[in-house]
Structures are given as structure tokens and as C-alpha cells.
Amino acid sequence: xxxxxxxxxxxxxxxxxxxxxxxxxxxxxxxxxxxxxxxxxxxxxxxxxxxxxxxxxxxxxxxxxxxxxxxxxxxxxxxxxxxxxxxxxxxxxxxxxxxxxxxxxxxxxxxxxxxxxxxxxxxxxxxxxxxxxxxxxxxxxxxxxxxxxxxxxxxxxxxxxxxxxxxxxxxxxxxxxxxxxxxxxxxxxxxxxxxxxxxxxxxxxxxxxxxxxxxxxxxxxxxxxxxxxxxxxxxxxxxxxxxxxxxxxxxxxxxxxxxx
Numbered sequence: 001x002x003x004x005x006x007x008x009x010x011x012x013x014x015x016x017x018x019x020x021x022x023x024x025x026x027x028x029x030x031x032x033x034x035x036x037x038x039x040x041x042x043x044x045x046x047x048x049x050x051x052x053x054x055x056x057x058x059x060x061x062x063x064x065x066x067x068x069x070x071x072x073x074x075x076x077x078x079x080x081x082x083x084x085x086x087x088x089x090x091x092x093x094x095x096x097x098x099x100x101x102x103x104x105x106x107x108x109x110x111x112x113x114x115x116x117x118x119x120x121x122x123x124x125x126x127x128x129x130x131x132x133x134x135x136x137x138x139x140x141x142x143x144x145x146x147x148x149x150x151x152x153x154x155x156x157x158x159x160x161x162x163x164x165x166x167x168x169x170x171x172x173x174x175x176x177x178x179x180x181x182x183x184x185x186x187x188x189x190x191x192x193x194x195x196x197x198x199x200x201x202x203x204x205x206x207x208x209x210x211x212x213x214x215x216x217x218x219x220x221x222x223x224x225x226x227x228x229x230x231x232x233x234x235x236x237x238x239x240x241x242x243x244x245x246x247x248x249x250x251x252x253x254x255x256x257x258x259x260x
Contacts, residue, residue: 032058036067043071048078066092066101073108077115086112103133110142119150 039054052075058068073088089109093102106129113122126143130136 032061032065032068035061036065036071039068039071039075043075043078048075051075052079064095066095066097070101070105070108077108077112080115082112082115086116099132103129103136103139106132107136107139107142110139110146114142114146114149117149117153119146119153122146123150 035054035058039051039058042048042054043051052072055068055072055075058065059072062068069088069092073085073092076082076085076088086109089105089112092105093109097105106125110122110125110129113119113125123143123146126139126146129139130143133139
């Protein structure tokens with residue numbers, strides 16, 4: 001009898017604990033839903049920062065609450081905090097959600113990627129959204145828009161690459177022309193230097209020829225001077241002999257005068 005009563009009280013305690021947990025969970029669920037509803041009201045009024053506060057309070061009570069995180073991502077998107085918004089939707093994309101919920105997550109994530117001008121990534125995300133919800137007209141429209149922007153971006157990149165290649169070719173051609181001009185200038189300079197060296201050599205040869213001629217001229221002048229000297233000596237000898245003869249005649253004449 002005593003064992004039966006004790007068992008009864010144990011079961012009753014366990015039931016009370018379970019009921020307490022259920023009630024607490026229900027209260028928490030009501031609280032987080034209440035916070036989300038309050039955030040939605042602020043969101044609809046355009047008070048996105050106030051909506052963010054309420055969504056974060058809901059997530060503080062239940063970090064895995066899908067609606068709280070999804071709506072917080074929307075609020076951050078409206079405040080142009082695309083990095084935070086994209087992070088939240090990426091987390092939700094990994095969660096265990098229904099196809100409809102995950103299609104909505106992909107749709108909003110694609111919008112974030114478009115804001116970042118990541119067009120090719122946005123195209124892939126919208127495709128994922130449409131695989132889960134093929135009738136989503138907005139996702140179809142955004143997919144085509146993102147695809148067009150992706151093609152424009154790729155075409156622009158191709159044009160830039162072509163311009164860069166053309167610029168590289170032009171730079172290469174300019175460099176080749178510059179090298180050719182430099183080679184021609186070098187050749188002209190070499191030719192000019194050779195001509196100058198030749199002129200200097202010619203001048204040097206002329207000077208050497210002149211120097212070689214000068215001794216010959218000087219030698220000839222000495223020979224002429226010797227001949228002239230010899231001639232003078234002969235003339236002087238003849239003159240002396242003549243004078244001596246005339247002196248002798250004069251002496252004889254004078255002597256003759258004295259004798260007379």
C-alpha cells in the first residue's frame with residue numbers, strides 16, 4: 001500500500017514537471033509570436049529599426065524561430081544592411097524548412113545578391129527558388145532581370161578585355177616603333193661618330209704629312225743656304241784676289257811717283 005502511494009506521488013511530480021514545461025513553452029511561444037507580431041506592425045508602418053528590435057527580442061527567446069529570423073532579414077534588407085540580411089537568409093537556407101518556406105528564403109537571398117550586383121549568383125538562387133515554387137511570378141521576373149544584368153556585365157567585361165588587349169597591342173607596337181627609332185638613331189649616331197673619327201684621322205694624317213714635309217723643306221733650305229754660302233765664299237775669294245791685284249798696282253804706281 002505504501003509503495004503504491006509513493007509511486008503515485010512520483011508520477012504526479014513527473015506530470016507536474018511536464019505540464020510546467022509545456023506551459024512554459026507555450027508562454028514562450030506566445031511571447032515570441034507576440035514580439036514578431038509587434039515587429040510586423042512596425043514593419044508595415046515603415047519603422048524598420050523598431051521592427052528589428054522586436055524581431056531580435058523574439059530570437060532572444062527562441063534563436064531558431066523561423067518567422068523571427070526571416071522577418072529580421074527583411075527588416076535589415078529594408079535598412080540597406082544587405083550583408084546582415086544575406087547572412088540571415090543563408091542560415092535559413094540550411095535549416096529544415098518546407099519547400100514553400102525555403103523558396104521564400106531563396107527569393108529574398110536572390111534580392112540581396114542583386115543589391116550587391118552579384119548577378120550570376122543571383123541567377124542561380126532564383127533558379128533554386130523556382131524549383132521549389134515554379135508558380136512564383138516575382139521570382140521568374142527577378143530571374144530574367146538578373147540574367148539580363150549578368151549578360152550585360154559579361155559583355156562589358158569582354159569589351160574591357162578587348163580594349164585592354166588592344167591597348168596592350170598598341171603599347172607593344174609603340175614600343176616596337178620606339179625601339180626601331182632608337183635603333184635608327186643609334187645607327188645614325190654611329191655613322192656620325194665614324195665620320196667624325198674619319199675626319200679626325202684625315203686631319204691627323206694631314207698634320208703628319210705636313211710634319212714630314214717640313215723637315216724636307218728645312219733640309220732643302222740648309223742645302224740652299226750652303227750653296228749660297230759657298231757662292232759667297234767664291235765671290236769673296238775672287239773679290240779679295242781682285243783687290244790684292246788692284247792694291248799691288250796702286251803700290252807700284254805710287255812708288256813710281258816717288259821715284260819720279
